[in-house]
Amino acid sequence: xxxxxxxxxxxxxxxxxxxxxxxxxxxxxxxxxxxxxxxxxxxxxxxxxxxxxxxxxxxxxxxxxxxxxxxxxxxxxxxxxxxxxxxxxxxxxxxxxxxxxxxxxxxxxxxxxxxxxxxxxxxxxxxxxxxxxxxxxxxxxxxxxxxxxxxxxxxxxxxxxxxxxxxxxxxxxxxxxxxxxxxxxxxxxxxxxxxxxxx
Amino acid sequence: xxxxxxxxxxxxxxxxxxxxxxxxxxxxxxxxxxxxxxxxxxxxxxxxxxxxxxxxxxxxxxxxxxxxxxxxxxxxxxxxxxxxxxxxxxxxxxxxxxxxxxxxxxxxxxxxxxxxxxxxxxxxxxxxxxxxxxxxxxxxxxxxxxxxxxxxxxxxxxxxxxxxxxxxxxxxxxxxxxxxxx
Numbered sequence: 001x002x003x004x005x006x007x008x009x010x011x012x013x014x015x016x017x018x019x020x021x022x023x024x025x026x027x028x029x030x031x032x033x034x035x036x037x038x039x040x041x042x043x044x045x046x047x048x049x050x051x052x053x054x055x056x057x058x059x060x061x062x063x064x065x066x067x068x069x070x071x072x073x074x075x076x077x078x079x080x081x082x083x084x085x086x087x088x089x090x091x092x093x094x095x096x097x098x099x100x101x102x103x104x105x106x107x108x109x110x111x112x113x114x115x116x117x118x119x120x121x122x123x124x125x126x127x128x129x130x131x132x133x134x135x136x137x138x139x140x141x142x143x144x145x146x147x148x149x150x151x152x153x154x155x156x157x158x159x160x161x162x163x164x165x166x167x168x169x170x171x172x173x174x175x176x177x178x179x180x181x182x183x184x185x186x187x188x189x190x191x192x193x194x195x196x197x198x199x
Numbered sequence: 200x201x202x203x204x205x206x207x208x209x210x211x212x213x214x215x216x217x218x219x220x221x222x223x224x225x226x227x228x229x230x231x232x233x234x235x236x237x238x239x240x241x242x243x244x245x246x247x248x249x250x251x252x253x254x255x256x257x258x259x260x261x262x263x264x265x266x267x268x269x270x271x272x273x274x275x276x277x278x279x280x281x282x283x284x285x286x287x288x289x290x291x292x293x294x295x296x297x298x299x300x301x302x303x304x305x306x307x308x309x310x311x312x313x314x315x316x317x318x319x320x321x322x323x324x325x326x327x328x329x330x331x332x333x334x335x336x337x338x339x340x341x342x343x344x345x346x347x348x349x350x351x352x353x354x355x356x357x358x359x360x361x362x363x364x365x366x367x368x369x370x371x372x373x374x375x376x377x378x379x380x381x
Contacts, residue, residue: 002342002354009263017270025269033265037257041250049246054223056242057235061227101215112249112348119349126352133357136345140301140338140361141368150308151329158320161380162329168375169334173368180363184356192355 044108051109055091064090078138078178079131088117092135099139102146111139127192134181141177144170249348256347260339264302273299289373292324296331297369301338301362308332323380330372335365 017026068090091114098107152159227235299307314328338361
């Protein structure tokens with residue numbers, strides 16, 4: 001899926017760029033975006049280190065376990081294939097909390113930590129598990145109860161009007177994410193193909 | 200009423216990070232008596248590895264999307280899909296943002312800024328745009344970074360589910376704003 005989308009984007013860009021005479025800009029974009037990608041990643045190092053450090057304290061002091069136990073009734077349904085006392089659950093919960101509160105800087109490191117822990121119980125290391133897909137879908141649906149700072153900055157006082165509408169739309173998209181991820185995981189197309197099945 | 204509520208939530212959000220930064224080490228050191236400094240350094244070490252590991256995935260995604268935008272293909276795609284979305288009551292002014300949102304964070308912020316400059320903060324288009332912005336995410340970026348950090352290459356149904364969630368989010372944004380603000 002991603003293979004075709006990725007190739008499609010590049011292929012269409014070159015064809016359209018040739019037709020519209022913007023091939024120079026296409027080349028320029030390819031080079032400048034590869035630089036941007038590295039800058040983003042390097043820029044993450046400090047923030048990642050900060051939050052992963054704090055998370056380690058939370059983990060070793062048992063704080064993560066307490067949080068994981070508290071919201072176990074929900075996580076058991078969302079992530080049935082993850083043991084409910086697994087450290088992954090704690091990180092997932094903290095990532096969602098950070099997203100809800102609009103703390104983008106904290107959300108990414110916590111999310112990556114959660115992925116790392118989900119990967120530790122993954123039998124096939126190059127393939128996403130159901131839990132990973134569910135986690136990702138919920139993340140991309142952006143559960144948010146505090147408006148993004150950029151929107152508030154641009155809209156000023158009017159931003160208070162979109163509070164209710166944002167909550168409504170984000171709730172809808174989260175419901176859609178959970179429903180579709182659960183439904184799609186049952187389709188044959190998306191089933192995990194185990195190495196032993198292929199032999 | 201909502202005005203003061205917004206101010207209150209934004210005030211609270213200002214204190215969340217400082218609270219976590221002091222609260223978690225407090226719990227660790229004072230209550231559980233663990234070596235918080237050493238734990239912190241131990242955990243922080245991973246930051247570098249993870250950041251390095253996501254670079255190839257980020258380059259792949261951002262280059263493809265950057266080329267797509269620069270070639271003019273994005274505009275063509277938007278003008279192609281606009282009439283279809285108009286049938287279901289989608290205002291043409293909000294189509295570019297809806298398409299851009301899952302692809303590019305900086306691109307969609309730029310389009311939202313355009314809406315604010317063009318139509319003002321009190322227009323329906325701006326409110327729909329802001330609602331879209333708050334209720335969806337840059338799915339491709341999140342997918343690349345999250346899966347890339349652990350070396351997942353077969354993403355299975357995650358992308359489709361994420362895009363469905365984005366679609367539902369932008370459509371819900373249009374309808375709820377039309378109901379409340381018209």
